[in-house]
Every structure is written in C-alpha cells, then in structure tokens.
Amino acid sequence: MTPMDRRRFLKVTAITGTTAALAGCGNPENQIVRFIPEEELVPGIAVWKPSVCPLCAAGCGVIARVMDGEAEVFRKGKPGLTRMGLARKLEGDPAHPLSKGRLCVRGQAAVQVTYHPDRLVAPQRRSGDRGTGQFTEISWEEALSLLTERLDASVAAGPAQIAFLSRPRPGRRHELVAEVLRRLGAPAPVTFEIFDDAVLRRANELSFGRHQLPTLDLAHTRYLVSFGADLLGTWNSPLAHSVAYGAMRHAPGGVRPKFVQVEPRMSQTGASADQWLAVRPGTEGALALGLAHVIMKAGLRAAPAAGRAGALVDGWASGLPDFTPEAVERETGVPAARVDRLAREFATYGPAVAVIGGAPLAHTNGLAQALAVNALNALVGSIGVEGGTAFMPQSASPQAQARTLRETMAAAPPQVLLLDDANPVFAAPAAWKVTEWLRQVPFIASFGSFIDETSAHADLLLPDHSFLESWVDSAPESGATSFVATVAPPAMRPLYDTRSMPDVLLEVGRRLKQPLTPAMPWQTFEEMLQTAATPESAPTPAATGRPAATQPLTQPPTAWRAPVLDGSADEYPFHFLPFASQAFLDGSLAHLPWLQELPDPLTTAMWSSWVEINVRTAEQLGVADGDIVEVTSTAGSLRAPVVISPGIGPDAVAMPVGQGHETFTRYASGRGANPLAILAPIAEPSTGQLAWSATRVKLAKVAEADGSLILFAGATRERPDHTKGRG
Amino acid sequence: MNRTRNNPLADDLVRPLLHTSVWFYGGVLVLASIVACGAAAWAYQLWYGMGVAGVNWPVFWGFYETNFVFWIGISHAGTLISAILRLVNARWRRPVTRCAEVITAFALMIGAIFPIVHLGKPWLFFWVAPYPSSRELWPNFRSPLVWDFFAINTYLIGSLLFLILPMIPDFALIRDRTTGRRQRIYGALALGWQGTTTQWHRLEAAMQIMAVAIIPVAVSVHTIVSFDFSMAHVPMWHSTIFGPYFVAGAIFSGIAALIIAMAALRRMLKLHAYLHPLHFDNLAKLLLLMSLLWGYFVFSERLTVWYGNVPTEMAVFWSTQRGAFAPFYWTMVVCNFVIPVSILSFRRLRTIPGVVLVSCGVVVGMWLERFLIIVPGLSTKQLPYSWGHYAPRPAEVVIMVATFAAMALLYMLFSKFVPIISIWEMKVGNQPHPAVSADEDEERQGLWRARP
C-alpha cells in the first residue's frame, strides 16, 4: 500500500467526500463534480507569470498575477469545480524592452478575455443555416475529424485551396501556420487588419530597403513632428512610444523637446502636442514637402543629403519648387508663416524626427505622403541615429509574404477557410461584400474564442485557449532597437475544453491521409518555442531589420498629388474621418466590458457610438449633443448621435471605430454604429490597401437625442460659459 | 347626542369624535392605499438598493432630502402659532393652536422618516444615536447629520409634549361625556384630570415653560437642518444666510400649511363658527410678512452671489436663473413672492379662498425652494468635468406623494379621536363664539361669491 501523502490524501478525500455528498443528494443533476487541483498554490500568495498581450500588433510582454481561486471548469468535456491558479491582473513586464514594466489601457483590460461570459467553452458545429449563429457542442474528436476530412478532400482535389485568415502578427505562431500551409501545398496565409500600415511598409521598402514599420527613438529626440500618427494612443507600438515619450518629457537637462502634431482632427496624441496644426485631410505629405522646401531653400540642408529617399520624390533635386510655403498654405490650410517657422525649427533643433501613420496613408496618395516624410527624415539625417528613426532587427527566419484579403477575394474562392481572430465582415466596408464571398466558401472553420460577425458564418468552431492559458510568442516589428522575441508559457491552466490553435493544426497535420511532407519538425507549439528565434545578422544603420520581400525596385520618382476622394464635394460636403478608438482599436476589443465603460479620452463617451462635428456644422444641421444624425456616403449610411467637438473643422466629421457590432458577445452586440461599413471601396493604388480616410459623406438630422449617447463628463471647458447655464 | 349640559361648544367640537360619516371612511381608505403604495415603493427600494431612485454621481441627494427639509419646515407652524402667540397673549390663536401643533407633530414624524429612507443601508439608521455600540464608537459629533438627530428628536419630544399637555383637559371632558370603552380609553388618557385649581395652575405653568423653551428649539432645529447644507463647500450651499433663511422659510411654509389645514377642517367638520375669516385674515397677514421676509433673504443672497461673481457660484446661479432649473426657479418666485404679495396686501383679497389659494402656491413654492437649494448646487460643483444631472424616478415620486397622503391621513385620524380645537382654551378665552354681527358676517360671505 503506498504511503499516504498529501496528494493521495486529497484525492481520496475528494472522491469519498464527493461520493458521500452525492449519496446524500437525491437528484443526479444537482451533483457538482469537484476535480482534483492540478497545482499547489498557497491561497492568498501571488505568483507572477510572464505572458504576451495579443490585443494589438505591438506584442508587449506582460506579467500576470496568479492567485489561487475556485473556478467552474471543463475537464474532458465535463463541467466541475476546481481550485487552480487564476490570473487576476496584468502588469507590464519590467524586463521587457517594449513595455518596461508599464501597460496600456487595453493590456490592463486583456485579462477579461479569459473570463468573458460569452467565451466558447468547447468545439461546436453549425446546426442551423450559415450566419444564424446556431451551433451545437461536439467533442474534439469529432471536430478534428471534420476538419481533417475537409483538408484531406481539398488536398486530394489538386492544389489545396486552403486559406488561413488572421491578422498580421510577426512571430513563431504565424511561422508555424505558414509552414503547415506550405506543406499542404496551399497558398501563403492571408492577413487582414483594417488599420494595418501596409502603405508605410511599402514606402519604407522603397526609401530605406526595409519592408517594415519604423521604430522611433522618442526618448532622445529633441523635435518630433507627427503627421497624423496617433502614436501615443493606438498607432504602431503605442505602449513603447508612450514609455519613450515619458522619458522624453522627463529628460534632465535644459532644453525641452518639442512635439508637433499635424492632423485634421484632434486625436488623443494631438492633445499632448506642444503645437497642434490643423491640416486638410490627405495633404500632410504636401506639408512635409513644404518643410523640406524651406529647409533646402534656407540652405540648412542640401537635397542630396536625403539620398535615395529624396530621389524618390519628384522635384526633390530642384528643391521642390511647387511646395513654397504659400503653395502649401493653399493646399493644406496651414499658414505659410507657420510652415516656414516649423521647417526652420525642425532643421535646427536636432535630433529631430518626423513620423507619418494612420489616416494620412489611407488615401489614394498615401504612398506619396509616406515617401515625402521619409525624405524629410532623411534630409535632416534622422535615419538610424539616436533620437531619430530606425528599424528593429527582425528574425533571421524568412517570413512568408502574406496575401491580402482583397487578393484572396479576387481569386477563386478557397475550399476551406480557416479563421484566426480576423473579422472582415465587421472591419471591411460593406462594399467589399465579404459576406457574399464567405457564402461561396464551402467550408469555414474558426479558431476564435468568440462568435463574431465573421465566425458566425463558420461551419466549425475550434476555440483556442485564451492567451493566458497557452504558449504565446511575439516578435514585434517595431518598438525597440534590438531584436526582441518573447516566448511565454501558459500563465494558468485552461478553464474550458479549448485547445491551442497551433497544436490543433499540428494534430490535424498528423491525421491527414497525405502526411505533411517534409514532416513538421515539432510535435507541439511548445516544442517549437523551445528553440529560440535568431535575429538576422548584425545590421548596418540604414539597413537594419527584415529585408524587403521583393527586390529593390527601380521606382520612378513619385509626385505628390492631392488625394482623390469618393463622393462629390457638393453632394457630400464632409470628409469622413473614421479613427481607431482608444478602447476598441478596430472593434476587436468591443467585447470587453471595462473598455466599453471606459470614457473615451476626448469625448468621455461610454457604451456609445458618436459622430464628432464642428460647432458650425452643428448650427447648420440644427443639432445639439446627443441628437441623431444620418451619415451617408456613396456606399451606405448609418445613424449615430452627435458630439460637438472643438477639435474638428467645419469641413470634416469623425467617428470612432469599434461599435456597431451585430454579433460580438453580450457587451458589444447591437450597440452603436460601424463607420467602416459605409466606407467607399477606394484603394491606395500601390498596395491595394483600403483608403479608409478617402470617403466623403453628407449629414442630416433624423431624431432628437434618444439617450444612446452616454457621456461620463458634464462640461467640456474648465471655465464654462456659465451664463448659459452649462458648459 | 349625549348632552350632559348645555354646552354647544363642547357639543360641536366633540361631535366629530362620536359621529363618523361615510366620507371619513372613504377618505381614510383612499389615503391609506396611497400610503401603502409609498410603503411598497420603499420596500422595493430596500430590496434592490438606492439605485431605484434618481440620485447619481454627482447629484447624490435629490427628492428624499428635499422632502426631509420640506416637512421639517412645515413643522414650524405649530411653534410659531402656539408658542409665540401664546407668549404675546394673542387671543385669536385659541381655535388655531391645536391644529397647528398637530401639523408640527405629524410633519416632524413624516420628515424624520426621510433621513432613514435616504440611507444606503437604512437598517443601520440607529448608528447615528449615541449608545455604547459594539463598534466602540460614538457617532461623529462633528457631523451635521448627528446634530440633526439630536435636534429633530428634541423638537419632536418637545412638540409632542406641547401638543399632548393641553389635550389632557379635553380628554377629561370627553371622558365625562362618553360611556363604555370610549370612556375607559379617554379616562386613561386624561391621566386623572379633575379640573382642580392646582391642576390648572400646573398646566398653565407647564405650557408657559414649554412655550418659552420650544421657540429656541424650533429655531435651532431648522438652523441645524440648514447646516446640512451650509457646512459643505458646495457652491451656493456654503452661505452664512442659510440659518435664518431656512427658519424664515420654515415658518413661511408652516403657516401656509396651517391655513390649508384649517380651511379643510372648517369645511369638513363644519367649524365655521369657530374658525372665522378673521383668523384667516390674521394668519394671512403673517403669511404676507413671511413672504416679504423670504423675498428679502432670497434677494440678499442672490445679490451677494451675483455681485461676487465667483465662477463656481455663478455656474449654479445661472443654472437656476436662466438654465435648466429656470422654470422651477421662476415658478418658485411667483408662488412665494409675487402672488402672496399681490393678493395678501389687499384686505379685500384676503378672503378665505384667496388665502388658501396663496397658501397652496406657497407650499409648492417652498417645496421647489428646497429642491433648488439641493440639486443645482450638486449638479455644478467645482470641477466642471464632474457636472451632472438629476431627474426623479418613480420610487421617489410615489414615496413623496405617499407622505402627503400620510399627513392627510394622520390628520384625519387625529381629528377623529381628539377634538381638533382645544375646547378648554376656547372656554378659557371666553370665546364661545366670536362676536360677529350678522351684517359683518354677510359682508364676509359676500367676498366668497364670484366677482366679474
């Protein structure tokens, strides 16, 4: 007889205890099964486990505070209770080069993903018509067989028409998916993220030979000009930027760095600027060229200093004669004197850096806009120097060039579509007709943890673990000047009957009739992650980072032109400026209750959608805060309440992206309106990227305030005009 | 009717106790059901939480606190009429004293319910009482709410004494006029009163002491209630004028309530012989005086605020004068000042209906005044980001209506069991019927008729 140790004692007690309890219950349905604890944690004592936040592409390292607690779990398909380590709170990992111990608002909310009430707890198969959201639970065995069957059929019928749709997230997970697809003979993975800066990558490839987003050394910069990039809020690597910005503001020494933000609508980032310049949408590049013109004309720098980046801009060598301050004023609306002053400061108070991202690139002239800013940076010598811009070293293993969703939709529909946390039915314009395309796909499986607009069309749901329950990794493309590959084991055991997506793919790969050739080198994702990723060889300053996927092109110089907008100015008088909201980014975080209740930084709206309009626009329309307007483009219309904002001009209206979900858990479904739906399908020509800032709209008041706009704040001014009673 | 002696006064005033009309039962039924609705609303609130009311961040006080101050204010009627008029030997007070004292007693009791209703955890209301608790803490004596506890209880006890003491001779009278169960009950209540000289002396002495003592208590009660507001740094709360302002307002609303009660009693219990237009005329003059005083306080406060032009205070000021609260503010001014001064300044208009109408307006206006003290200030405090709004929700409205019904119900029940006019006082005052000639009476009646 084995000696009685604590574990055995617990096991025996648990079983006998449960049996004794059960014997006392009359009704079998009231039995609560209690599982043996799988780990020993001292109650009340926290252990800190590392992980990686998956909510945006930045890939910041976090630590999870794990404490003992009792949870309702599923083990082998059976529900029951157990004591286990539960992640309670996330903090930035102090050792991580991107987060440096800090964490952004979305990262703080991320812990709610694991405990979300509407999380999928087990595999499901569709039981009603596609899109009705009717599913029944099945076992993993059945689920895996179904998937294997479909993949077998696709492989057998010739070149495997399998599409794997996810977000662009560089790292080992993506690598594994690409490897599996390659061995299946399927095309490269498809990535879709509406706010992905493909245009900037293309421009950087042309200007600097790096198909990559830039890393800004804000901590050491003395002069920062941001053209529309919400870098402290939602753009690129906002946490890393913010940490560096904090260092910039707290830098000892006499001279205060200057931060200039150039955009048509005051963003959260713009609020921190020392100088905020309002600019006509899509003309930011003209301003950048105007600055370059002044710098070159004043003899502060010479044209050849900008090298290849300068040569790519039409008219650079002759000093950009078309971009005098007066011409720039006419084009952009920025006063000529300011253009002149800004240019001189930018060239004098170095190290200086300019950045462009987000809305300015979501135009038909997006590439020219980015090339202009690249040239400006090169002119003042901010590439690869302290306080300037650089490229983060990337992994040595080649990453397959992903296909775009548009490309995939233009080709013959795949036979099998695998969805991993991408939601194009919501995040792509209605004009793209994604739903119609999905109907043509015979089999759709989703690995997501939630049913959203896209996975509602799936035939099979194979819910992944939440990030805290699985092996995670990230290899960010920006945010630091050294190579950072983060790998972390699960911070807690899975609550439910979910399985890690990479492991599911590997398992399915093993079950295929035609085995994957060559065989996958790893049995599990964990195994893959044991071998550390290696950085590319030591980079030279201008050529650090991942090499361009294609050969350097002999690109003729690009001329900056005004953007082409959809909709005539007479019929559609307003520029439509959708923006990534601080709470939800592109809407993928709208299911988290903390983020729904978070007051928007500028409007303080909670649980709401809104349209920001200028006070004169409001007078014209006869609307006050909360009144409902109909916003119409050539591609559709929506209704939302109005917020009168001093931060936007009379020729534009802005709307946060994130609400307007039809199907996305109880917290987001049926709430607000989705500005992405009414975007015109106008594209940036070089990348095919949606020009999501190029739509024009018209507005009309349709109803009085109906309570759908919920604001946390009362007044908007510190010294309200109280003679009117309220601010 | 048991007429043991030829005493028409006693007969008239005891009759309501002995004869009950169907209207009485009907009235009690209706009022009791409204009160029951209020109780149900409170039960609902106790079950679910204060969230069923309309209060929020930052307007944490609303209807309940308004009603609290309002009812405590109404309770000042008794003091003024009974105590002050007694001390100055005003004869015309005699038929009026008990009506007034009853208003005080019940208004206080109803008002005292609201501090309990407004609590987040009302089952712990007794923690404001100073008793040796297991928490090993006395209440925080620096808190105006604890002062409220002492003040209101002192006033309640004082007022009840002031009310009950003079009821003793009347209970004895009823004891001597009834038989059976009634006799036993009223006999017990009469505490063995035989009407001896010593007893009368003692009663008069007690009443004199109470009259003197109750006045500072009454003044301090509403001053202390005003401290609930003036002690906090809320814009337009933190004002030194609040003490006198609240007391004046309380007396003002109290008199108005008294006039309404008297008019109702006069009509329902047919007390035309005892409650004369003269009484209403005198009370109307007091009402006019209080209206002028009220207007003076309001003007003084508002001018000071406006002249000082402090931004935080001006935000509240303008929100009442021109902003969201303007309709309520101007209604209040009309009800409390414009109408009373216009009507009560002229003798020909100081008729009973006129005076009752003005009083109803004053009751409404004074309720609005309490509301306008509490809510606009809380809506617009020092940090504009945290400005908010308040709107009452059904539970608060139902409870409020129920308290008005409760007041009416308690009054009705009281007048069923105790003579609403103090019989012995009338006799002592040697006023079986005030001498009013037929012509004078006809003239006064004439004022009731509609005029072109």
Next chain:
Amino acid sequence: MAHRWGMVVDLDSCTGCEACVTACHAENNIPTVGPTEAARGRAMHWLRVERYWEGDFPDVKVKFKPVMCQHCDNAPCEAVCPTYASHQTDEGLNAQVYNRCIGTRYCANACSYNVRFFNFFNPQWEKPLQLQLNPDVSVREVGVMEKCTFCVQRIKAGKTAAKAEDRELKDGDIQPACAQSCPTGSIIFGDLNDHESRAARFTHSPRGTKLLEDEGTAPKVTYLQRQSWNEPDTQ
C-alpha cells in the same frame, strides 16, 4: 518616522491614455455598471482623466488631468460622516471603512473633487468575470461609498514584505496600480516624509500646484503643470 503617503501627477507627460483608469478597476474590484446605469450617472471611475478643451478650432488645446481621491489633510468628507466611515489614518490616508458606512452620501456632497462613488446596487459580475477579482480588496455591498484608497492593500503588502525581509521600505517599493501601469510614468507615489523620495521631492517642484488649492482641503496630490515650448536661445 511615520509614513505620509502622497502622490505627484505630471500633467506635462500625461497623455490621457487612461491606462490608470482600467488598472484601478482591475486592482480594486470596481464594478462595471453597464450602459443603463452609466447613462444614469452611476459609473464608478475611482480615478478619472478629466479632459478640458481650450480655444476653438483650429487653435484648440486639450488638457488632461487624472483625478483621484486627494487624501486631503483637511478633508471635508471626514467631518460630515456621521459614523466615522470616512476618517484619516495616521499615515495620512483618507480611509473609507465600508463596514461603518450607512450610505448617507454626505461625504460625496462635501467632497469638492467629486471623487467619491456610491454602490447604488449590489455589484454584479457576470460569471466567470468574478474570477478576476483581487482577493486583497473587499467587494463592497449596496449602499456603501467607495473611492480611491491609494491602493492601501499594496501599501500594507509592501510594509509586510519589508518587515518580513527585515529591511526598510525603499522609495518605489509600493506602487499603486495607476502609478505602476502609467506608460509615461506620470504618476509618482511615495512617502512625503521620506525627503529623498521622488514624491516628496516633486511635491516641492516649482511646477507643482494643488487642485482647488483655495478650498483649503490640503490635498496630498500635487499636479505638475504642463509646460510649453519656447524657442531656445541659439547663443
């Protein structure tokens, strides 16, 4: 010497990102009230980032100001609470004792900063969101006031850890959730009695102001005013 906890908020580096707001919710078991109640003004953001506009388009500015309980030395909320639920500890914290609170809400009215919040209903967490709750912080019940505590549970834990390890507390050992999460490092917490601590030093910064200073509440949160850029002398 006894500790005296205080805080400094640098408005020059605060970007209004509200990481502090959600960090506070996560740490302190603050209920999410939902859209209906939020519309009624019952959202409970113990720490909020106030946003004020200045000017009109295009010459506009936005100012962000994180506001939490100021732990005033002369707290108006303490005098008016009938049950001592709001009282000052000997380390300078304004403590809210949930068990003593009977919900008069007078403290919330008296607080000029409007940093006090009330549980209008019993807090609900839709299962299994309650698994996220911090066991070191009590969950409040209906009828009780609550507010920022300077993460007193972390102060306690920090002091306990220092004692267990037989060492003194160092500046930076104790970080409330907001300070820890703030990406730009704009929230600085520390012992004002430790003159070497960052909090104590920055409290005396020439840029330092207090919120509603002339109310006389003596708040222990110092706000470092935002600076502007001036063209440096080129000589």
